[in-house]
Amino acid sequence: MSVPRAVVLLSGGLDSATALAQAVADGNDCYTLSFEYGQRHRAELDAAKRVAAQLGAIEHREIPIPVGLYGGSALTDPEIDVPEHGDEGIPVTYVPARNTVFLSLALGWAEVLGAETIVIGVNAIDYSGYPDCRPEFIAAFQALAALATKQAVEGRPVRIEAPLIELTKAQIIRRGIDLGVDYALTVSCYRADEQGRACGRCDSCRLRREGFVAVGVEDPTRYL
Amino acid sequence: MSVPRAVVLLSGGLDSATALAQAVADGNDCYTLSFEYGQRHRAELDAAKRVAAQLGAIEHREIPIPVGLYGGSALTDPEIDVPEHGDEGIPVTYVPARNTVFLSLALGWAEVLGAETIVIGVNAIDYSGYPDCRPEFIAAFQALAALATKQAVEGRPVRIEAPLIELTKAQIIRRGIDLGVDYALTVSCYRADEQGRACGRCDSCRLRREGFVAVGVEDPTRYL
Numbered sequence: 001m002s003v004p005r006a007v008v009l010l011s012g013g014l015d016s017a018t019a020l021a022q023a024v025a026d027g028n029d030c031y032t033l034s035f036e037y038g039q040r041h042r043a044e045l046d047a048a049k050r051v052a053a054q055l056g057a058i059e060h061r062e063i064p065i066p067v068g069l070y071g072g073s074a075l076t077d078p079e080i081d082v083p084e085h086g087d088e089g090i091p092v093t094y095v096p097a098r099n100t101v102f103l104s105l106a107l108g109w110a111e112v113l114g115a116e117t118i119v120i121g122v123n124a125i126d127y128s129g130y131p132d133c134r135p136e137f138i139a140a141f142q143a144l145a146a147l148a149t150k151q152a153v154e155g156r157p158v159r160i161e162a163p164l165i166e167l168t169k170a171q172i173i174r175r176g177i178d179l180g181v182d183y184a185l186t187v188s189c190y191r192a193d194e195q196g197r198a199c200g201r202c203d204s205c206r207l208r209r210e211g212f213v214a215v216g217v218e219d220p221t222r223y224l
Numbered sequence: 225m226s227v228p229r230a231v232v233l234l235s236g237g238l239d240s241a242t243a244l245a246q247a248v249a250d251g252n253d254c255y256t257l258s259f260e261y262g263q264r265h266r267a268e269l270d271a272a273k274r275v276a277a278q279l280g281a282i283e284h285r286e287i288p289i290p291v292g293l294y295g296g297s298a299l300t301d302p303e304i305d306v307p308e309h310g311d312e313g314i315p316v317t318y319v320p321a322r323n324t325v326f327l328s329l330a331l332g333w334a335e336v337l338g339a340e341t342i343v344i345g346v347n348a349i350d351y352s353g354y355p356d357c358r359p360e361f362i363a364a365f366q367a368l369a370a371l372a373t374k375q376a377v378e379g380r381p382v383r384i385e386a387p388l389i390e391l392t393k394a395q396i397i398r399r400g401i402d403l404g405v406d407y408a409l410t411v412s413c414y415r416a417d418e419q420g421r422a423c424g425r426c427d428s429c430r431l432r433r434e435g436f437v438a439v440g441v442e443d444p445t446r447y448l
Contacts, residue, residue, distance in 0.1 A: 061290075063290045066288070090377065097328060097329075107324055131376065137371045149324075150355060
């Protein structure tokens with residue numbers, strides 16, 4: 001029997017590294033996908049490449065997405081400051097339709113590869129409140145994928161798996177440590193420097209730091 | 225009151241030109257979007273640019289999509305011949321997840337623009353049988369869009385409009401002529417030459433030719 005294939009979205013951060021480790025542990029041949037969409041730094045893309053190699057991905061691709069379409073987010077627009085504390089509602093670090101675009105491109109690659117699964121490391125517990133990280137969004141994309149492709153029409157719709165969606169940050173870190181993830185390779189900070197050193201103050205740094213404290217293991221993050 | 229905005233997917237072919245004309249006639253400021261995804265020829269992209277200008281689009285963008293992800297289609301792989309007659313089932317000209325990717329990128333741009341509508345010229349009557357041209361696919365994308373963005377969560381979900389979906393090719397042509405579309409600018413052929421001259425024999429040429437015959441107007445297509 002052939003080994004099942006999974007396309008895994010990999011940002012270079014803690015969550016998607018853990019999701020990849022889970023997909024590998026589940027017995028999949030994993031094909032990882034990162035996106036260059038005008039992030040403030042390349043550190044997370046470099047981190048994704050290292051994580052893919054450490055966890056044994058079969059192939060890693062980095063896809064450019066047209067930056068011009070994505071003005072209006074603090075993650076892509078140097079004119080907008082990354083905030084140091086959570087706002088009410090959806091924060092300015094939200095990127096328009098980001099996970100919809102990422103999952104769509106993954107859907108195309110999955111069909112070409114004949115992959116059974118797309119894995120995305122979204123989390124709806126310790127997260128920044130983005131609409132496209134919620135379980136109902138993932139379910140809607142699953143419903144779309146069941147209609148969108150030749151593979152689906154022929155009775156083999158791709159499954160969208162979000163294995164971390166209901167875990168706390170601490171549970172994610174604990175699972176990743178069990179699965180052998182080297183979190184020192186990952187970069188979570190919204191405004192890391194080119195060496196991947198984290199600011200320690202943005203929303204993403206705060207969630208990560210609190211997770212390591214809760215687990216009671218040493219935080220391997222390199223701070224500025 | 226401000227003029228409503230629409231993002232219109234524009235391939236350079238007959239259907240999407242008509243959909244754009246409809247969106248303009250409906251009173252929208254239209255922002256058109258074409259994709260370079262490794263098509264066999266640039267003629268349809270050049271056609272899209274001319275159509276956008278003729279019909280008064282406010283802005284036209286051409287977005288490159290990574291070709292490497294899209295092997296396996298006769299439209300992007302020179303090793304696979306474009307067939308000259310319809311196959312059973314979904315033909316080899318199917319491109320994996322194409323409309324899902326196009327609509328996702330349109331969703332991002334629509335949110336940045338604050339557009340109310342995304343217009344797509346898909347048609348499920350005289351068409352090639354692609355799964356992502358069917359009404360149920362469009363409805364599933366609408367459901368996804370209602371969950372995916374900040375704009376949607378704040379109570380202003382974008383509407384996905386497919387104004388041609390239940391029209392015959394002849395009805396589409398008749399509507400376009402009424403709306404002032406210059407079909408001589410459009411290119412439908414799957415394997416047109418660089419000047420936009422059509423083969424006259426592929427599925428897309430066949431549907432277009434039969435449409436003009438049914439309407440009883442002269443076909444402005446330039447054939448090889």
